[in-house]
Amino acid sequence: MPYVDTHCHLDHHFDLSASAQVAKARAAGVTTMITVGTDMASSTEAVSTARRHDGVFAAVGVHPNDAMEASPQVMEVIGRLATEPDVVAIGETGLDYYRDHTTPKQQEASFRAHIDLAVEHDRTLIVHCREAWDDLLDVLDAHGAPERVVMHCFSGDEKVVARCAEHGWYLSFAGNVTFKNAGVLRDAAAATPLELLLTETDSPYLTPHPHRGEANDPSYLPFTLRTLAELHGRTDEDLADVVMANAIRAFALPTQDPSEPT
Template sequence: MLVDTHTHIHDPRFDADREAVIKRARTTGVDVMITVGTDLATSRAAIALAKQHSFIYATVGVHPHEVKDLTSEILAELRVLAEHPRVVAYGEIGLDYYYDHSPRDIQRERFKDQLSIARTLDLPVVIHTRDAQEDTLAILKEDWKDRPGVFHCFTGNPVYATQALQLGFMVSFSGIVTFPKATELREAVRVVPLDRLLIETDCPYLAPIPHRGKRNEPSYLPAVAKTIAAEKSPTSLDEIARVSSDNAKRLFGIAVQG
């Protein structure tokens, strides 16, 4: 059994074959999926999909790319959505200085605003961070230390992973960990204890080897788990599946039975 802790299977790129994608995931042992909102519309879509399947859960939040349009009215709507029983976390939220689709000062302000909602509702957070290590850590240290959450699709080095762990976070690895040039990322895998490790596809993005270049989907998650197991040798693939599923259950409060 595997838990894909970060998907976007509500995304329109799955509209033509979504149920087939979900069935393939279950057939390959991915028994639970979390589908993640990135703005108000996708947060609603994530909840709608989670309502249709007992083994799919949702998160709500506004991605740093979109926070330039995040008003107090939308924040209020997100707070209401976040109280839905199918919602297990708030996110994905954070900072992205690589693309800078939203001004950095606005990113920081809205990151704090959304952390406040999550804190009020006692939800774990799903963190997106890219090229913003210093500011991300500073905000979390001030506003979220020793509270539950995950650095999703982690792409940093072992030092950054250690800093995330010191704040009390779990660390999640995606298909990037399978890429030949991701040597430093695989080194980061080795410093993350088994009880703080999560895995994800981040589909439809970032398909792992040997599926790279295709639309990603949850059925590809075993490729991520296999690479993690290799880096954690002699830990077996079955053990990686078990501990990462247990960690997901603990962080998100979800049922992991198939």
Template sequence: MCPRACRANPEGGSGTVYIDTHCHLEMVEGQFPHDVVARAREAGVDTMVTVGVDLASSAESVQTASAVPVVWAVVGIHPHNAIEATDAVLAHLRQLAGHPRVVGIGETGLDYYRDHSPRDEQRAAFEAHIELATALDKTLVIHCRDAHDDVLDILDAAGAPERTVFHCFSGDIEFAKRCADHGWYLSFAGTVTFRNAPELRAAAASVPPELLLTETDAPYLSPHPHRGQTNEPARIPLVAAALAEQHGMTPEQMGQLTSANARRAFALPAEAA
């Protein structure tokens, strides 16, 4: 695990600034987004990016980002819902994506683990999201599970946007290197803290520091020692602490590093809004 780094103020509150680059604020059951954001701010989380998974949740993400200055939105159709990505839905998505509080397109990509949508539908939706991100100069946020080769093939064929993020990175060292060689950002969630994830920590250790990002994927994937509980952005310091251990940094240093990376990855303002 991360005994040294995680003991150093593991849940924030020291004045260190963190950014949660991927959460679903509207999905934290029984909580108002404003309450979740308030707890995150108390833990030192300066900025949050809330992400849609379908047209309705994407609209909610934009609404939240419009109402809460420290929140930004990413809009898109999750691979699980790719079958819903009709021309009409994609047209509405393009309208949403033009909002000034939208910084990215996604989460999109391929999920061959659950296959909730046919793979050809997933690939078509992924290609449409790549085109949209490129056309609007937005960051592409990728969900990739058990589909590494196909994701890379599509990105190579379509041309990845200038700013591309692999959310909740789950690959090995080899895949991490292939992504890093392209200059893509790799975002790590609570899974990097799990006791049964030494391979993922090894992959995290191999990533160039300037390409590292932190996320919670809240309300999912709560980090150790909260695994199995409802997650929220206030727990991002635990993810940063785990990454810090792998890179020989303090959690505070990792927070500063990944916050600067996140501002580049999503073209965010230099200071909190």
């Protein structure tokens, strides 16, 4: 069955090359990956990685923890990268109040600039949020969200699920949904409408149980999907098909299987 990792950082892995991770993912049935930039350099590398591997796509942007770097000049480069054919999303961007590397004001300015790029280039907006849900959702409401929005590594509760679902925004769950202490997150995952559910690894971070403590990579995606399938009372195969269809809509992905000849 085909799996999709809608958010990984193939160029951030501590040990494995991007090519090694893609090969390992393919062996585990992960046919589609989106590798995500967090600044100008990693966004450029994400595009290069996607160009070299069938079934791998790129997202370009500046992480909110690096929002001070989202100058007009940098955002101009991000905008140019967004026109590349393998780029399907802008981000990750958003608000992060857990760390204080940048001020809320800097983060909001960067977030708004990313929203504008997503609208301008008709790209999906990948949103990072940590301990800032009320402010983040208010910015999206006030500024005007693009057509397609994905809440990456979703960390909200059931109330946030309901508010996002009202807008048709996708919620993507990572390996932390498998953690033993993640009861609130699992409740949120169970409350997520199936048509808005996505899977990711956020690798090399948030390695799912039972591999917690190891560096994560896209091949571990099936462990997260298995937990989500149990929460929704579905088989792994059924939910994998649902999530793949969701990812195709969420990121306007081509529908041809990358293993098929062109």
